[in-house]
Amino acid sequence: xxxxxxxxxxxxxxxxxxxxxxxxxxxxxxxxxxxxxxxxxxxxxxxxxxxxxxxxxxxxxxxxxxxxxxxxxxxxxxxxxxxxxxxxxxxxxxxxxxxxxxxxxxxxxxxxxxxxxxxxxxxxxxxxxxxxxxxxxxxxxxxxxxxxxxxxxxxxxxxxxxxxxxxxxxxxxxxxxxxxxxxxxxxxxxxxxxxxxxxxxxxxxxxxxxxxxxxxxxxxxxxxxxxxxxxxxxxxxxxxxxxxxxxxxxxxxxxxxxxxxxxxxxxxxxxxxxxxxxxxxxxxxxxxxxxxxxxxxxxx
Numbered sequence: 001x002x003x004x005x006x007x008x009x010x011x012x013x014x015x016x017x018x019x020x021x022x023x024x025x026x027x028x029x030x031x032x033x034x035x036x037x038x039x040x041x042x043x044x045x046x047x048x049x050x051x052x053x054x055x056x057x058x059x060x061x062x063x064x065x066x067x068x069x070x071x072x073x074x075x076x077x078x079x080x081x082x083x084x085x086x087x088x089x090x091x092x093x094x095x096x097x098x099x100x101x102x103x104x105x106x107x108x109x110x111x112x113x114x115x116x117x118x119x120x121x122x123x124x125x126x127x128x129x130x131x132x133x134x135x136x137x138x139x140x141x142x143x144x145x146x147x148x149x150x151x152x153x154x155x156x157x158x159x160x161x162x163x164x165x166x167x168x169x170x171x172x173x174x175x176x177x178x179x180x181x182x183x184x185x186x187x188x189x190x191x192x193x194x195x196x197x198x199x200x201x202x203x204x205x206x207x208x209x210x211x212x213x214x215x216x217x218x219x220x221x222x223x224x225x226x227x228x229x230x231x232x233x234x235x236x237x238x239x240x241x242x243x244x245x246x247x248x249x250x251x252x253x254x255x256x257x258x259x260x261x262x263x264x265x266x267x268x269x270x271x272x273x274x275x276x277x278x279x280x281x282x283x284x285x286x287x288x289x290x291x292x293x294x295x296x297x298x299x300x
Contacts, residue, residue, distance in 0.1 A: 003260040012272035020061040034286035035064035042072035094120035094282035120281040143175040145273025158183035166209030208250035218255025
């Protein structure tokens with residue numbers, strides 16, 4: 001039996017449609033337009049592409065997009081001053097500072113300067129704490145996207161065994177908290193976990209976010225399990241020509257697909273959900289700021 005493919009590209013398009021419909025209603029009924037401010041410091045090529053894509057998709061769902069591009073030598077004081085202005089701007093409901101920042105800037109200081117209610121990345125220490133204690137929080141976009149896909153695929157997650165391989169602050173830890181919130185039994189594993197293959201084999205839900213290409217083998221997977229592959233790794237692809245590369249996940253996709261019940265591909269799985277959930281978070285932040293009902297199906 002070959003696993004069902006979880007199409008993140010199609011699912012992300014559905015999320016964007018829901019966001020756009022809700023934004024249109026907010027404009028028509030309340031006269032309010034959600035606004036997302038993205039701050040880019042320096043000229044990292046990957047960040048440039050990402051910021052451009054965010055701006056395009058923000059406008060595409062009917063929101064206001066505010067881009068602030070600062071030179072690489074921008075001082076910490078200048079950056080914190082900009083964040084303070086955005087915090088005070090009532091037209092801005094979400095603030096995202098594109099990472100990584102130039103090395104002379106303190107990422108933690110910058111992230112924690114953002115108003116937690118506008119922290120659509122969900123990285124502020126207050127949001128981390130709220131998520132960990134089961135309170136209403138802004139949730140990191142990638143884990144939120146994974147949760148949405150799991151709910152769509154499996155329905156009620158209550159009582160399922162979930163194993164998250166990876167303990168990063170961006171994916172692994174918040175993913176575990178979200179699964180706990182949906183009443184899963186959760187194990188956080190990592191590259192140093194003893195008998196990792198055996199731990200993985202107990203999972204009804206396996207989330208791989210370890211950052212190593214093809215790390216999770218096919219025989220690590222429980223037959224019929226749902227596998228969410230968060231990894232995006234570039235590896236050499238000599239079959240495409242000299243110096244060429246291709247994208248692979250943290251899971252050996254070909255082998256895993258023969259065992260799993262459902263699996264996300266790379267590319268085209270979790271990746272497209274990240275920006276879609278950023279838009280969903282901006283909409284949620286706007287609704288909370290104005291005391292409107294939150295959008296159904298777009299929050300944790």
